[in-house]
Amino acid sequence: MKKSLYVFSEGELKRKDNTLVFETQAGKRYLPVEDTKEIMAFGEVSFNKSLLEFISQKEILIHYFNHFGYYMGTFYPREHLNSGYMILKQAEHYQHPEKRLLIARAFVKGAYRNIRQVLKYYHNRGRELGELISLIENLGQGIEDCQEISQLMALEGHIREHYYHGFDIIINNRDFRFQERTRRPPKNFLNVLISFGNSIIYSMMLSEVYKTHLDPRIGFLHATNFRRFTLNLDVAEIFKPIIIDRLIFSLLDKNMITKDDFEHQVEGLLLKEKGKRVFVEELDRKLETTINIKSLGRNVSYRRLFRLELYKLEKHLMGEKVYEPFVASW
Amino acid sequence: MLENDLNVTGTLVWYYYICPREVWLMARNITPDQDNPNIDLGRFIGQNTYQRDKREISFGHIKVDVLRKEKGQLVIGEVKKSSKYEKSAFMQLAFYLLELRENGIEAVGELLFPKEKKRVKVELNNELIANIEKAKKDILRIIYQDAPQEPKKIVFCRNCAYAEFCWS
Numbered sequence: 481m482k483k484s485l486y487v488f489s490e491g492e493l494k495r496k497d498n499t500l501v502f503e504t505q506a507g508k509r510y511l512p513v514e515d516t517k518e519i520m521a522f523g524e525v526s527f528n529k530s531l532l533e534f535i536s537q538k539e540i541l542i543h544y545f546n547h548f549g550y551y552m553g554t555f556y557p558r559e560h561l562n563s564g565y566m567i568l569k570q571a572e573h574y575q576h577p578e579k580r581l582l583i584a585r586a587f588v589k590g591a592y593r594n595i596r597q598v599l600k601y602y603h604n605r606g607r608e609l610g611e612l613i614s615l616i617e618n619l620g621q622g623i624e625d626c627q628e629i630s631q632l633m634a635l636e637g638h639i640r641e642h643y644y645h646g647f648d649i650i651i652n653n654r655d656f657r658f659q660e661r662t663r664r665p666p667k668n669f670l671n672v673l674i675s676f677g678n679s680i681i682y683s684m685m686l687s688e689v690y691k692t693h694l695d696p697r698i699g700f701l702h703a704t705n706f707r708r709f710t711l712n713l714d715v716a717e718i719f720k721p722i723i724i725d726r727l728i729f730s731l732l733d734k735n736m737i738t739k740d741d742f743e744h745q746v747e748g749l750l751l752k753e754k755g756k757r758v759f760v761e762e763l764d765r766k767l768e769t770t771i772n773i774k775s776l777g778r779n780v781s782y783r784r785l786f787r788l789e790l791y792k793l794e795k796h797l798m799g800e801k802v803y804e805p806f807v808a809s810w
Numbered sequence: 811m812l813e814n815d816l817n818v819t820g821t822l823v824w825y826y827y828i829c830p831r832e833v834w835l836m837a838r839n840i841t842p843d844q845d846n847p848n849i850d851l852g853r854f855i856g857q858n859t860y861q862r863d864k865r866e867i868s869f870g871h872i873k874v875d876v877l878r879k880e881k882g883q884l885v886i887g888e889v890k891k892s893s894k895y896e897k898s899a900f901m902q903l904a905f906y907l908l909e910l911r912e913n914g915i916e917a918v919g920e921l922l923f924p925k926e927k928k929r930v931k932v933e934l935n936n937e938l939i940a941n942i943e944k945a946k947k948d949i950l951r952i953i954y955q956d957a958p959q960e961p962k963k964i965v966f967c968r969n970c971a972y973a974e975f976c977w978s
Contacts, residue, residue, distance in 0.1 A: 482845065539844075560844075561839075561841060561844070562839060563838055563839035563840050563841075564838075564839065565838035565839065565840070566838070566839075566840060691843070691844070691845065693839070693840055693841075773977075773978070775977045775978070776973065776974060776977040776978060777977070778973075780974070784974075787843075787974065788974055788978035789978075791974060791975045791978045792978050794840070794975070795975075795978075798957065798958070799956070799957055800957055800958065800960075
């Protein structure tokens, strides 16, 4: 499987003949271009047009993040997979209110079911989450009744709010209290980790959308405004609980990230470089683990599940098979 | 749904003898997973073999991998990674030969399997032509359908770059 390339240090990314090289004060590092799926630029990376030309040709995306680790944008090479048929189908399902609602509902259902799965996992390991689970299950019942996207969004927000309160019971660490969900800037360590993880998963999902015939600008749950990517946000909702949240729990449980990995700056809270590195290393490890997909008869990695989810969506748009979101079974 | 006039192409003939579902998908430009290593390998072999011949020649809407003249006879070659799909390759090349004949060009074909050091001659005859005509009609029938044929697990699924699309 091709790898994600994370760049944390300051330096220049260059094309060198037919490969990539990252030059820093410490020296040069050659990077195998054929083995690179995407570049995640966290550090101060400079590059020129010949680099952009080269990575466009190799169909590699560059996602860039600011100093605090928030997603800023993506260098998205020209579309290389074009199917007029698929774009029309996607637009048709976006424009038709009932069709759109059906897909949006599936995303919320997927997110809800995975949230429930995470809570159940910890409940079975002795955390007092029984009450919260029934509360969330009650809310989950309402998904089918939502007749408007805005209702769905609100319900999802509601479920997530309760879910986040379960974090304190799961994590049980005084340094990492949830309190409330805060973004830009996140107000405590835990919110920093959630935002950081979500940023990465959104950009990874975007890389997968690029490899399909879907248009990332046409989302179903998140409002489309044709200027920003939204489809990746939709599909990522399903995976956030089982990938990012679980990763955070395990990092904190093993003390791999502690309060010393953060610093207060004038503009907000910062996860230091070491913390970011540990986070992405463990995330990569998690994404490489494989599970067996029965219908496919193969093992696929978690990362590959992102793509399968998009394939399922394509088949839904084609009218072939109703989209059913992935739900973790453990 | 399909507004452009649909042409039967060599690629579609190739897929037709492997899996009709692929024909439908390919006709709508829903191409298979480009990250599949077999696709890369096929591309590499196509680009890096038979360097001494004329390569990648287009006539109208067909594209011929290799072209040469042997004793006054025009020979078109189709390069393939493996002979596992020989039937498909054979019919694809026969389709090209027929297209050329309809444009007044007589040629013979040769399937080239550089990895296996194997070659197979392809020459048009009445029976072959009848088979191609039949296949062309059936391909059009498939692509004008609203939905693709349901996936069916066949031996080719194992290495197919559409497998994850079909079976997810």
